[in-house]
Amino acid sequence: MPKYKKVAELIRERIKDNTYSVDEKLPDQNSLAEEFSTSRVTIKRALDLLTTAGLVYTIQGSGTYVKRNALLQAQSSIQIGHNVGLTTAVRDEVELQSKTIKFNVRFPDEKEQQQLMIDKDTPVYHYQRLRILGGKPYSLENTVVPVHTIPGITEEVLKDSVYRYIRGELGIIFGDNRQIVRAAKPNELDKTYLACKEDDPILEVEKVMFLKTGTPFEYSKVHHRFDMVEMSFINQDS
Amino acid sequence: MPKYKKVAELIRERIKDNTYSVDEKLPDQNSLAEEFSTSRVTIKRALDLLTTAGLVYTIQGSGTYVKRNALLQAQSSIQIGHNVGLTTAVRDEVELQSKTIKFNVRFPDEKEQQQLMIDKDTPVYHYQRLRILGGKPYSLENTVVPVHTIPGITEEVLKDSVYRYIRGELGIIFGDNRQIVRAAKPNELDKTYLACKEDDPILEVEKVMFLKTGTPFEYSKVHHRFDMVEMSFINQDS
DNA sequence: CAGTGGTCTAGACCACGCA
C-alpha cells in the first residue's frame, strides 16, 4: 500500500477514536509531514483522500478541520465510489435466490443498440430473472448483454451471479455505470411474479454497466417491489 | 486556473475533436510533459482529473487510453460531483413556480433531531411547498431547517429559491448531501395538490443537506409525480 | 529488458485567512 494511503488510514483512525475530534483543527501539513517522516506533498495527498471521503475539509490559509458528520463516514476504511447502492430492507441471514424466467439469444432493438453501442446485427443474450429474498420475491430483472463482449453465459451462470462469472471466470474489470430511477405502475409480469396488486407502485431502475475501457456490456431494467427496496446515495460537493 | 486543470482541459478538447480518438493510446506522460512545458507530476494530475471524469483510463506499464464512451462525457468541461440530479421530463422554456402551502416554526420530532444532529429544544422552520412547472404541479416538498443554522427565512424567500438565499444572501457554502429514493403510494396531500389518482405511484426522495463543515442544515422529503420526474446518476469505479 | 505509469522527495513560490 502506498504511503499516502497509509497516512490517510492513520489519520482516519485518529478521527474515529477522537484523537482529532469534531470541529477541531488538524496539525498543519508541515507538522504532519515531520511526524510521519514524509514530505508535505504526500500529506496533502492523504488529506485529499480524506476530503473526498467526507471526513475533513480544508480552508486555504486557515487549516484542515474535521467535519461535524465525520464519524458517520469514519467507520469503514476508505472506499470512494462505492457510495451508491441498493438497500434491501431485510437482514443478512436471509437466503437470496434467483429464478430464471426467460433466457435466449436475439438481435437488439433500437434502444438497446444505442445504449450498448452496437449495431442491429450484433447478437445479444436476453434474460429475465426473479430475485427472491427469504422466500419472498422482491425484484424482477430484465437484462440484455452483447454475446461478443461477455461470451459463455449459461443457465448455470444465471443461477449464481453473473457479475461473479464476469469478474471471476473471465477476469474482466468493471468500470462506471449509469442509472435512472423512476416510480412506475406495475405491468402484467410484475403482477404475476412480484405479486403486485393493481395499486402497488414499482421502483424501476434502468442501468447501463461499462467495462473499465468504457465498453457497455449490460443494459438492464429492474423492477423492485416498493416495500422491499430503496436506493441511497451520497452527492459529493464540487 | 492552475496548470494541471488547464492541461486537463486541453487534453479534453483533443479527445472531443478526435485528435486523440476512442480506444487510442495517448502520448506517454514524459512526452506530454515536454509538449506542455511542465513536469510529469502535473501531467499525472491532469490525467487523474480526466480519469475521474470518465474520459480516459490508465494501465500501469502500458499507457493511457481514451474510453469507448468518452465522447458522452466530453461535451461539458470538467465537473465532477455534479453527477446526480433530478431531471424533469420537460423543456427549458417552461415556467417554474412555487406555492407555499404551510410555513411555521416548531420543535423537531425524533427523526428530525437525529437527521439534523440537534436536540429537541432547537427550533426549526417547517414548510411545505408545491412546485409547479408550466402550470402543472409536479412535486410537493416537505422541509425542515434549523433556525439557528439558516436564520431569516421568510415567505418571500420561499417564493424564490431557498438555496439562492442561503448561498447568495448568507454566503454559506454547501457540502455533501445524502439521499434515499423510494417508490410509494400517494397520501392525501399528494392526491390534493399533485392531482394523483389512487393508483398513481409517487417517487419519494428523502434528503439531508450538509454545509461544507459537515453541519446538516436541511432535512426534506419530496414527493414527485411519477410521470414528470426521474433521477439519474453515475457511479464511478473504485 | 525497455517503456510506461505510480509514488515520493526537497524545496520553492503563490494565494488566502486572519489578526
Add this chain to the structure above:
DNA sequence: GCGTGGTCTAGACCACTGA
C-alpha cells in the same frame, strides 16, 4: 505580515506490461 494550504518542479526509484 505570518501561518496556512495549493501548486509546481526536477529528479529519483519502483511496479507493471509487453515484446
